[in-house]
Amino acid sequence: MSGIYIHIPFCKQACYYCDFHFSTSFKKKDQLISALAKELQLRKDEFKNTTVETIYFGGGTPSLLSIEELQFLIDTVHENYSVATSPEITLEANPDDLFEEKIIELSQSPINRLSIGIQSFYEKDLKLMNRAHNSEEAKKCLKIATQYFDNISLDLIYGIPNSTSQEWLNNIETALSFGVPHISSYALTVEPKTALANFIDKGIIDDVDDEVAHQQFHQLIEQLEEAGFEHYELSNFAKPGYYSKNNSAYWLGKPYIGIGPSAHSFNGDQRAWNVKNNSIYIKKIEENVLLLEIETLTKNDKYNEFVMTGLRTIWGVSLSKIEDKFGLHYKNFLIKEAQFYINEQLLYIEKDSLKATKKGKFLTDGIASELFMLN
Numbered sequence: 001m002s003g004i005y006i007h008i009p010f011c012k013q014a015c016y017y018c019d020f021h022f023s024t025s026f027k028k029k030d031q032l033i034s035a036l037a038k039e040l041q042l043r044k045d046e047f048k049n050t051t052v053e054t055i056y057f058g059g060g061t062p063s064l065l066s067i068e069e070l071q072f073l074i075d076t077v078h079e080n081y082s083v084a085t086s087p088e089i090t091l092e093a094n095p096d097d098l099f100e101e102k103i104i105e106l107s108q109s110p111i112n113r114l115s116i117g118i119q120s121f122y123e124k125d126l127k128l129m130n131r132a133h134n135s136e137e138a139k140k141c142l143k144i145a146t147q148y149f150d151n152i153s154l155d156l157i158y159g160i161p162n163s164t165s166q167e168w169l170n171n172i173e174t175a176l177s178f179g180v181p182h183i184s185s186y187a188l189t190v191e192p193k194t195a196l197a198n199f200i201d202k203g204i205i206d207d208v209d210d211e212v213a214h215q216q217f218h219q220l221i222e223q224l225e226e227a228g229f230e231h232y233e234l235s236n237f238a239k240p241g242y243y244s245k246n247n248s249a250y251w252l253g254k255p256y257i258g259i260g261p262s263a264h265s266f267n268g269d270q271r272a273w274n275v276k277n278n279s280i281y282i283k284k285i286e287e288n289v290l291l292l293e294i295e296t297l298t299k300n301d302k303y304n305e306f307v308m309t310g311l312r313t314i315w316g317v318s319l320s321k322i323e324d325k326f327g328l329h330y331k332n333f334l335i336k337e338a339q340f341y342i343n344e345q346l347l348y349i350e351k352d353s354l355k356a357t358k359k360g361k362f363l364t365d366g367i368a369s370e371l372f373m374l375n
Contacts, residue, residue: 002047003078003249004056005038007260008062009278012096016130016155016199019191020277021262023059028278032260033069034232034283037076039259042290044080046257046267052077052086054246056092057111063093067105073078074110090115090153096133098141107148109172112143113244115153115184121174122167125160128205129188130195142178152243158190158220159213161206168216181242185220186235187213217362235366251309271295301366301375303330308368311347316355330373337371 010029011176012024057070059230061322068285070091090113091106098116106114133141141217145152154175160170175183188208190197199205212352221231229237233251236244250256258265258274261281265272272292284291296306303326310317313350323331341347346360346367356364 001053001249001254001255002050003056003246003256004040004052005056005246005258005263006062006073007013007057007258007263007274008057008059009261010059010064011061012094012132013130014195016195017188018062018129018190019186019194020144021174021347022172023278026064028282031073031282032278033065035052035282036260038285039290040073040076042183042285042288043257043259044272046200046265047255050255051084052081053087055083055087056246057090061094062091063097067109070111071109084111088113088151090244091141094133095137095141100144103141103144103148106210110292112149113151113153114149115155116145118142118154119157120160120163120199121171122163122176123334125157125163128160129157132211139174139186141343142180145267146178146180152180153244154178154180154186156183156185156220157188158185158206159210161208163212163216165212165215165219168219169223172220176223176227180241182244183224183229184235185237187217190223214362217237218358221358221361230314232314233363243253251313252286252315252364253306253309265292269297271297278352290317298375299326302326303374307371308365311354311364311368311371316350316353319349319352333373334371339352340367341367341370 007021008023009032010026011024013024014022036258055074057065057073074089089111091111092115094168096115117132121130121138123135142152142154156171156175189209190200190208195206200207224237225231229239231237232243235248236247238244253268255267256265261274261278262276263274272294275284275291280291303322306322306325307317317334319331319334322334334354338347341360345357346363348355348357356367361365
């Protein structure tokens with residue numbers, strides 16, 4: 001099982017918190033789409049002996065593309081790769097792009113999953129983040145989308161400065177009222193060199209309060225589990241049968257190819273990533289040159305990633321797999337290092353797997369880094 005991620009690096013406007021690669025100029029859109037198709041062709045041998053089960057359009061804002069442009073890229077995947085009979089094809093979308101006509105067209109295309117960037121149903125939050133949509137558009141697009149798509153995920157952000165616990169509960173309740181089967185939710189993080197970081201430094205926006213974020217994270221778990229969602233990964237909740245296949249493959253260490261400027265790839269032994277510049281990317285691909293930076297993972301790197309991704313999931317870190325993949329020394333090291341966190345009731349061992357407790361979930365990434373084997 002493997003996946004293809006296609007990065008669409010265009011946005012109408014820049015969200016203040018975002019540090020992903022994108023451009024607000026669409027001048028080179030046609031050239032870039034041609035380059036994406038060409039990169040798909042140039043890299044087809046990487047998946048010679050594997051079946052593509054997921055195609056994921058991320059960004060940026062992939063919903064800015066027309067149905068014809070999306071179809072062209074999907075066709076290019078089919079022409080160059082062995083694709084499963086009914087692959088999961090996800091489109092990340094913004095509410096302001098999802099008017100009824102577009103949703104109907106999408107529902108008639110091979111795209112069978114929408115991931116909609118709502119973030120909040122409160123006008124003040126959307127303004128603070130500089131989102132391109134308003135609360136009304138968010139509700140309207142969900143109302144229509146749920147009539148045409150069964151498999152919908154929506155994104156929510158918690159820990160937004162000056163958002164109260166009651167407002168956060170209302171956000172969750174509003175999301176649930178649309179009956180979507182998947183919710184991804186992330187803490188607002190202040191990435192260096194973003195507009196948000198700049199505004200916080202200048203005192204224009206209050207800093208993110210970790211304590212509030214922690215509290216809202218636990219409210220989220222409680223509300224969604226009560227509504228029948230499974231908390232299958234740190235930031236992801238799904239009704240049974242609606243886990244994201246694309247994301248699950250990533251956490252389970254399956255190979256994927258990232259197409260487009262800044263996109264990352266993984267083949268089990270190496271990570272690779274494309275240049276973060278649209279013009280350079282287009283120029284090089286037109287010359288049949290893949291401008292990939294490649295990092296070959298050491299045994300310790302692979303062990304560390306296995307621990308980091310496993311601890312974030314419902315499946316935890318399999319101790320027997322650690323022993324099989326890396327050896328007894330690594331398994332004993334992990335058990336020894338985890339003991340402190342087990343005593344603190346942040347981790348526990350269940351049927352051969354090391355998992356985070358409810359109390360430990362919010363701290364998972366920090367705990368995982370303490371369990372790393374250093375080179």
